[in-house]
Amino acid sequence: MTQKIIDFYFDVISPYSWIGFEALEQLKGNQWKDVEIRYHPFFLRNVMMKSGNRPPAMLPNRGRMLAQDIRRTANYWGIQIKNPPKFIEWILQYTTEEAQKLLIVIQNQFGSQKMMETARVFWRRLWFDCEKIFEVEDFEMVLKEVGIVPSDVLGKIGDLEVAKNLEKNNQAVNEAYGYGAPWILVHTSDSKTHTFFGSDRFHIIAELLDLPQPLPQKFLNSKL
Numbered sequence: 001m002t003q004k005i006i007d008f009y010f011d012v013i014s015p016y017s018w019i020g021f022e023a024l025e026q027l028k029g030n031q032w033k034d035v036e037i038r039y040h041p042f043f044l045r046n047v048m049m050k051s052g053n054r055p056p057a058m059l060p061n062r063g064r065m066l067a068q069d070i071r072r073t074a075n076y077w078g079i080q081i082k083n084p085p086k087f088i089e090w091i092l093q094y095t096t097e098e099a100q101k102l103l104i105v106i107q108n109q110f111g112s113q114k115m116m117e118t119a120r121v122f123w124r125r126l127w128f129d130c131e132k133i134f135e136v137e138d139f140e141m142v143l144k145e146v147g148i149v150p151s152d153v154l155g156k157i158g159d160l161e162v163a164k165n166l167e168k169n170n171q172a173v174n175e176a177y178g179y180g181a182p183w184i185l186v187h188t189s190d191s192k193t194h195t196f197f198g199s200d201r202f203h204i205i206a207e208l209l210d211l212p213q214p215l216p217q218k219f220l221n222s223k224l
């Protein structure tokens with residue numbers, strides 16, 4: 001069987017990363033069973049700054065359009081999403097650097113599956129419950145939901161090794177000319193790597209990897 005690998009770089013600040021993750025999970029469990037998907041937390045703000053990009057919602061018209069588009073796209077994939085009323089205020093005040101580092105601590109200590117379970121709780125907390133995800137008190141709530149004892153992980157967020165891991169992931173996105181999230185690298189059996197931006201290119205990835213065209217779970221369950 002030819003190897004099909006997708007490297008998915010994400011930040012929990014990014015709703016399109018959440019949509020992309022949930023879409024891939026639906027596909028992996030069904031139409032795209034023989035694909036290896038590797039999830040990597042990176043720090044979107046640094047990549048944006050390095051590439052000269054800005055958070056898209058800072059342009060008011062774009063922010064309005066994004067709010068609609070995110071809800072519509074999430075709905076298509078069967079994900080319930082809400083736009084946090086304080087989002088702009090929060091991104092001016094906080095960053096997700098520590099949240100992303102916490103995910104790396106969890107990945108190193110408990111493996112990728114637990115890390116993604118935690119990422120999903122971060123996304124739901126911000127993009128459905130409209131709660132903050134930036135400070136220790138927020139992390140404690142998230143960790144409680146995934147059954148991790150806070151004292152087992154919180155002290156490691158500041159470790160040099162964790163900073164290096166995050167930097168390595170940022171570097172991978174920078175080297176692939178990244179400027180947003182999710183940033184996706186698709187590796188094909190001819191040893192080529194193909195770069196994609198966003199959660200809305202899975203139909204093209206399918207063609208590249210010779211996979212069935214992606215459909216949300218709800219269409220597979222219905223009698224189309």
Ligand SMILES: N[C@@H](CCC(=O)N[C@@H](CS)C(=O)NCC(=O)O)C(=O)O
Nearest residue numbers: 014015016056179180181198199200
């Ligand atoms: N069309 C893409 C949009 C993805 C997107 O806008 N991602 C945001 C973060 S949630 C971003 O990084 N935007 C940077 C930009 O648009 O320049 C999708 O549907 O996934």
